[in-house]
Amino acid sequence: MDSKGISKAVINRLPRYYRYLGMLKEDGVERISSSELSRHMNVTASQIRQDLNLFGGFGQQGYGYNVKNLYEEIGKILGLDREYHLIVIGAGRLARAVGCYVGFQEQGFRVTAYFDRNPGKHQGEWDTSIPLYSLEELEGYLKNNRIDIAVLAIPVEAARRIVPVLDSGGVKGIWNFAHTDLKVPDYMTVQSVHLSESLMQLSYKINH
Amino acid sequence: MDSKGISKAVINRLPRYYRYLGMLKEDGVERISSSELSRHMNVTASQIRQDLNLFGGFGQQGYGYNVKNLYEEIGKILGLDREYHLIVIGAGRLARAVGCYVGFQEQGFRVTAYFDRNPGKHQGEWDTSIPLYSLEELEGYLKNNRIDIAVLAIPVEAARRIVPVLDSGGVKGIWNFAHTDLKVPDYMTVQSVHLSESLMQLSYKINH
DNA sequence: TAGATTGTTAATCGATTAACAATC
DNA sequence: TAGATTGTTAATCGATTAACAATC
Numbered sequence: 001m002d003s004k005g006i007s008k009a010v011i012n013r014l015p016r017y018y019r020y021l022g023m024l025k026e027d028g029v030e031r032i033s034s035s036e037l038s039r040h041m042n043v044t045a046s047q048i049r050q051d052l053n054l055f056g057g058f059g060q061q062g063y064g065y066n067v068k069n070l071y072e073e074i075g076k077i078l079g080l081d082r083e084y085h086l087i088v089i090g091a092g093r094l095a096r097a098v099g100c101y102v103g104f105q106e107q108g109f110r111v112t113a114y115f116d117r118n119p120g121k122h123q124g125e126w127d128t129s130i131p132l133y134s135l136e137e138l139e140g141y142l143k144n145n146r147i148d149i150a151v152l153a154i155p156v157e158a159a160r161r162i163v164p165v166l167d168s169g170g171v172k173g174i175w176n177f178a179h180t181d182l183k184v185p186d187y188m189t190v191q192s193v194h195l196s197e198s199l200m201q202l203s204y205k206i207n208h
Numbered sequence: 209m210d211s212k213g214i215s216k217a218v219i220n221r222l223p224r225y226y227r228y229l230g231m232l233k234e235d236g237v238e239r240i241s242s243s244e245l246s247r248h249m250n251v252t253a254s255q256i257r258q259d260l261n262l263f264g265g266f267g268q269q270g271y272g273y274n275v276k277n278l279y280e281e282i283g284k285i286l287g288l289d290r291e292y293h294l295i296v297i298g299a300g301r302l303a304r305a306v307g308c309y310v311g312f313q314e315q316g317f318r319v320t321a322y323f324d325r326n327p328g329k330h331q332g333e334w335d336t337s338i339p340l341y342s343l344e345e346l347e348g349y350l351k352n353n354r355i356d357i358a359v360l361a362i363p364v365e366a367a368r369r370i371v372p373v374l375d376s377g378g379v380k381g382i383w384n385f386a387h388t389d390l391k392v393p394d395y396m397t398v399q400s401v402h403l404s405e406s407l408m409q410l411s412y413k414i415n416h
Numbered sequence: 417t418a419g420a421t422t423g424t425t426a427a428t429c430g431a432t433t434a435a436c437a438a439t440c
Numbered sequence: 441t442a443g444a445t446t447g448t449t450a451a452t453c454g455a456t457t458a459a460c461a462a463t464c
Binding site for chain 4: 421427437
Binding site: 010 | 432435
C-alpha cells in the first residue's frame with residue numbers, strides 16, 4: 001500500500017474498478033478473473049492484473065479474485081475505510097447540489113457546514129438542515145473543528161484567497177469547482193472538477 | 209483541424225490552454241512565447257508547441273503566439289464558434305445546478321428544457337424560467353426541436369434506458385453525470401463527470 | 417543582420433500489452 | 441494431477457521532452 005510509484009493513470013482507474021466490483025458484489029458474484037472483468041470494463045486483463053499488483057497480490061492463481069475481498073481492499077486503498085469531515089465554501093446552487101450529493105450518496109463523507117460571503121442572500125432558498133455561516137466565521141470554525149476536506153464552489157478570486165485560511169485551519173484536501181488551478185503547499189491536495197472544460201471536451205468530440 | 213491523430217491527452221489540455229489564454233487576453237497581453245506560457249501553466253514549452261502544431265502553425269518564429277488569435281483558434285478547434293441546444297434530463301438539485309451553470313456561464317450553450325419522470329415533485333422548488341416537462345414528452349420534443357446535447361443527471365438505470373430515445377431523437381452528445389459508463393453508437397459522444405470517482409481520488413491522495 | 421522563437425525531428429521516458437513461468 | 445489464472449518480466453507502443461534547423 002505504498003504511495004510512491006503509483007502513477008496518476010492508475011489512481012484514476014481505481015475508482016472505476018471499485019465501481020464495477022461494487023456492481024458485481026451487488027449481483028452476488030463471488031469470484032471474477034481478470035479476463036472476465038476486462039470484458040465488463042473494456043480494458044485489458046493485463047492492465048487489471050498489473051494495476052492490482054501494484055498494491056499487493058489480491059488474486060489467486062487458477063481462481064481469480066474474490067469480489068467482496070477485492071472490493072474492500074480497493075476501498076481501503078482509496079481511503080474509504082475512514083470518516084471525513086467536509087465543509088462547503090459557497091452556498092449557491094452548485095455548492096448546495098454538491099454538498100447534498102455528498103451527504104446523501106457518499107458513505108463516510110460528512111458535510112458539517114456551509115460558508116458564504118453573504119449568507120443572508122441564501123436564507124430564503126436554504127433547503128438543508130446543515131448550517132450556513134458567514135465566511136468570517138470560517139477561521140474560528142476551523143479552530144474548533146477538525147475538517148479534512150473543503151469543497152470550493154465559489155468564484156476564482158475568492159477560491160484563491162481562501163486557500164491560506166484552509167491551510168492554517170488544518171484542512172488537508174480541497175475539492176475545487178472553481179475555474180482555476182490552485183497553488184497549495186505540498187502537504188495539501190487539490191482535486192479539481194472543471195465543468196467548463198469537461199463541456200468543451202464534449203463539444204470538441206461532437207465536432208470531430 | 210483534422211480529428212485523427214489527436215490523442216485524448218491533447219484534447220484534455222486544450223480547454224486549459226483556452227482558459228489561460230483567455231486570462232492573458234483579459235489582462236491585455238498581446239503576445240506570448242511558448243516558454244513564457246509554460247511557466248504560467250506548469251507544462252513544458254516543448255509540449256505546448258507540439259500540441260499547437262497538431263492543428264496548424266499558429267505561431268511565428270522570433271515572435272511567439274498572438275494571444276487573441278490563438279485564443280480564437282483554440283476556441284474554433286473546441287467547437288466554441290457555434291451554438292448548441294441542450295436539454296437537461298432530471299430536475300433534482302444537481303440537474304438544476306448544472307443546467308443553470310451552463311445557462312449562465314457558458315456562452316453558446318443554450319438550455320431549452322428540463323425533463324423529469326415526475327415533474328410535479330419539483331414544481332414547488334422550480335426557480336428557473338426554463339420549462340420542465342414530463343419524460344413522456346421527450347420523444348415528441350426531440351422530434352420538433354433539434355437538440356445537440358443532453359445532460360443526464362438521473363440514476364444509473366434511468367440513464368441507460370434513455371440513451372436510445374436520445375439517439376433516435378438526433379441528440380449527438382451526452383454530458384453524463386450518472387454513475388455509470390454509457391454505451392452509445394459511435395456517431396454519438398459521451399462525456400462523463402463522475403463526481404463520486406473524483407472524490408475518491410481526492411481521498412486517495414489525502415491518505416498517501 | 418542578429419536575436420528570438422517557432423516548427424519539427426530525434427531521443428527519452430513511461431505506460432500499456434503480451435508472454436509465460438509460478439502456483440493454486 | 442491437469443486446467444486455470446495469477447504475478448511478473450519482457451516487448452511494444454505512445455506520449456513527452458530535448459534539440460536544433462528554419463525563419464520571422
